[in-house]
Amino acid sequence: MFGELPLLSILVKSGISSWAVVFILMCLSVGVWAVMLLKWVGNRKKEASFRRWLDLMGGSASFQDLLKLSKTMPNSQMARISQSALDEMQTLSAQVSRDTLDFRGQLISESIERAVDVEKQRNDHYLVYLAFCSATAPVLGLLGTIWGIMNAFYAIGQQGSASLTVVAPGIAEALVTTLVGLLVAIPASIGYNVFVAFNRKAEAIMYRFGSELVSLFKRGDLTVMERGSRPVTKDYAP
Numbered sequence: 001m002f003g004e005l006p007l008l009s010i011l012v013k014s015g016i017s018s019w020a021v022v023f024i025l026m027c028l029s030v031g032v033w034a035v036m037l038l039k040w041v042g043n044r045k046k047e048a049s050f051r052r053w054l055d056l057m058g059g060s061a062s063f064q065d066l067l068k069l070s071k072t073m074p075n076s077q078m079a080r081i082s083q084s085a086l087d088e089m090q091t092l093s094a095q096v097s098r099d100t101l102d103f104r105g106q107l108i109s110e111s112i113e114r115a116v117d118v119e120k121q122r123n124d125h126y127l128v129y130l131a132f133c134s135a136t137a138p139v140l141g142l143l144g145t146i147w148g149i150m151n152a153f154y155a156i157g158q159q160g161s162a163s164l165t166v167v168a169p170g171i172a173e174a175l176v177t178t179l180v181g182l183l184v185a186i187p188a189s190i191g192y193n194v195f196v197a198f199n200r201k202a203e204a205i206m207y208r209f210g211s212e213l214v215s216l217f218k219r220g221d222l223t224v225m226e227r228g229s230r231p232v233t234k235d236y237a238p
Contacts, residue, residue, distance in 0.1 A: 021144035021177045028133050029184045035126045036191040043198050046077065046123075050205055053078040063089075063216065077119045077202075078209055084115035085213050105218045112210035119206060123199045127192060134189035141181020148174025 053076055056069055067086060070079040088111035092104055148171065 018144050018148060018173050018177055021140055021147075022180050025137055025140055025177075025180045025184050028137060029187075031129060032133050032184060032188045032191070035129055036187065039126060039191070039195050043195065046202060047198075049073065049076045050078070050202070052076075063220070066213075077122075077206060080119065081112060081115045081206060081210060082213065084111050085210075085217070087111070089217065105214055108217045109210070109214045112213055116203070116206045116210055120199070120203055123202055127195055127199075130188045130192040130195070134185050134192055137181045137184035137188065139181075141178045141185075144177025144181070145174040148172075148177065 053069065053073060056072075057065065063086070066082045070076075070082045070086070073079050085108055088108055092107065093100075
């Protein structure tokens with residue numbers, strides 16, 4: 001039954017130690033593929049959300065537009081960042097002066113940075129598992145390899161012969177665990193690097209959007225100073 005599947009044939013004849021290593025690696029592999037699927041679907045949704053947000057916002061958005069857009073897309077990362085800035089604006093005084101202009105802008109900038117940090121943590125969720133598997137799976141495979149080689153040498157001592165029929169089973173058993181370890185580590189490493197690259201791109205988009213929010217707020221304060229009226233941020237309270 002296993003004649004056409006050498007890998008399964010070797011596993012059937014392997015010892016408990018090799019089976020234990022392979023079982024652990026297979027459990028890790030299931031987790032790796034589950035995380036990769038989850039992250040891939042999540043990243044596609046985030047990418048679509050970024051495009052939709054930027055398309056709807058346009059090039060001349062106001063705080064009123066941001067508020068409406070945040071209510072339209074409440075689960076968007078941009079919406080949560082915008083809401084953090086709008087909430088901070090509600091705590092500021094209605095009076096604007098040259099002495100407080102930079103201070104007010106700094107407060108908004110800090111609130112946006114905190115919101116972006118939260119979104120970065122969400123984006124990095126589960127990546128630690130992929131990093132763990134990419135580093136641990138080859139080591140577990142190596143452990144099985146060493147164990148198989150030890151069995152091969154033990155068989156040589158027992159049989160008093162180093163013929164191929166004596167050595168081959170232990171070497172084959174050792175190579176199986178190495179192969180399984182690499183089959184777990186390679187996808188985990190590729191997935192980790194792909195998702196990290198996406199997160200860096202997403203961070204750049206969020207930081208650029210945050211910078212635009214700060215500039216929009218400062219322009220509003222400057223307009224208030226020039227007109228001597230209430231700041232526009234208070235008119236668009238959520």
